Amino acid sequence: MGVGIEIRDTDLDITVARVRPHGAEVTAHGAITRFRERKATDWGSEYAAFLKKHGVSHLTAAVTLPRREVVVRSLAMPGIAGKDLPGAIGFQLDGLHPFGDADVASAWTRVGAASGGGLLLGVALRSVLEKYVELFSEAGVAVSSFTFPASAIHGAIRLFQTPPAGFLACRTHDTGEIEIYGESPAKPVFFAEFDLPLERAVALAAAELRLPAETESLPMERILPVPRANPAGNDPSRNALSYAAALTCACPRLAATANLLPEGRRSSHSRAMLVPAAALSALALVLAVVWFVSAAFEQKRYLKTLEGEIAKVEPEARKSGALDREIEKTAGRVRAIREFRDQVRKDLSALDELSRILPASSFAGSVEISRDAALITGDSDSAAPLLEVLDASPEFRNSEFASVTRVANTDVFRIRTLREAARK
Incomplete structure (x- = not known):
């Protein structure tokens, strides 16, 4: 506008x-x-x-x-x-x-x-x-x-549009003067004001433009869009x-x-001056949308290709996973066997130590052994020194009587003791 x-x-x-x-x-x-x-x-x-x-x-x-x-x-x-x-x-x-x-x-x-x-x-x-x-x-x-x-x-x-090669156009000014605009091959542009009758003004303008004398003038508004x-x-x-x-x-x-x-x-x-900037902004937006859509399409195609490759190796991966689980189970069994073997060795060592340190006047009728403790049941001429004997051993600690009874000059006892091996 x-x-x-x-x-x-x-x-x-x-x-x-x-x-x-x-x-x-x-x-x-x-x-x-x-x-x-x-x-x-x-x-x-x-x-x-x-x-x-x-x-x-x-x-x-x-x-x-x-x-x-x-x-x-x-x-x-x-x-x-x-x-x-x-x-x-x-x-x-x-x-x-x-x-x-x-x-x-x-x-x-x-x-x-x-x-x-x-x-x-x-x-x-x-x-x-x-x-x-x-x-x-x-x-x-x-x-x-x-x-x-x-x-x-x-x-x-x-x-x-392109105007004709030669023409005259006129209008009457507010002052009464005649304004004439014309073009011709001899003179590209002519514009003048005449304080003359219209016919005389047109004749002079036609002569100036080297147009035929019979050239008629058009209303000024007729030559404009x-x-x-x-x-x-x-x-x-x-x-x-x-x-x-x-x-x-x-x-x-x-x-x-x-x-x-x-x-x-x-x-x-004028806002028209903003049209180039707006057009460039719109073009940049279109390019951004195209890039985004293209990137999304490429990503989708890449994911599809990746899923195809995964599907190819998935059976082998499942076999590998099953094999790993089987190996883990076997390793667990081996660890359990080793732990059982070590525990048996420790238990036998505790029994051997107990038979070595008990005095001749004392007799252990039964021994209940767990991983971290032992319960000794027996009789002795005097049960009181047995706690110190057990705690002095590297196999036992924190010994205490669970019960002790004097029967016919003999102490019947039950001693609970912790095993040092449980700390190791």
Whole structure:
């Protein structure tokens, strides 16, 4: 979308246009009256409210300067490379305007066949341009371009199709003057205002363009893209210039114009400027999704391959597991046999030690041996010393009487003792 503003004698004519591949639409039209007599902040607020009402506050504007304040020249510079054009134009600029030694601002755009090197040049007093720049800045109007009528029309009519080789178009200005725009093979661009009857003005323009005298002029709005939608009350014939400026503002690369505003002072608040970044972000997102899906697919395929390989070796793995379990069982049996053998040896050692240390006056009738203790039952002339005898042995410790009874001068005893072998 774009906003076009035509500076008229007393008013500002404003058009908001949307451009789509299938055509253009005028979404809003308005006017600010007597802007030269009012404070810039006053009519600037009115302009801001107009944009806000139509939801386009983010858009910048292309402004067309009055024709009488810009000198327009068509230049033919065949054979000059693009990088050399600024220098070539600057070299002869002083002879292309009537402002003498005054400081001027100039801008140009290519017209006609690229091989012919045709240029459309606009020259304005820098003081005049600065006056408008400061005025619009004070009003808070974001401006991306200050151009002139011929350049705006030339860019707009080429937005959707190539115009005919030779034609004339006209409109009646608010002042009553006739504005005529034309193109021909002899002169790529022509734009002028005539304070003459229409027939006489058309004849002079046709002669300037080297067109046949019988060439008829078209209404100005007929050469511009026909809007697919147009708000009620908008007169295309009267507001053709702001419409052309809006089209060039909406598509500055497809409808190039000569921009007198220095590049560093141009506003670019349009959301359209975000399209490349948005497109790149969308592309990055698509690539990320593709990568994620591809990675998931590759992982799934890898897992499937891995499962196939596992299935191949699984029978052997089961055999190996069964063999490991059998080995573990056998090892357990071997350990049990070894432990039993060691325990038997320890038990026999305890019995041998007991038979060695018991005094001759003592008799062990039975011995119950476990891994960590022994219960000795017997009789003795005197059982009391037996506890010390047992604890002095390396095989026994913590001996104590479970019971002791004196029968016919003989002690019948039961001694419980712990085995030292249980600690080892």
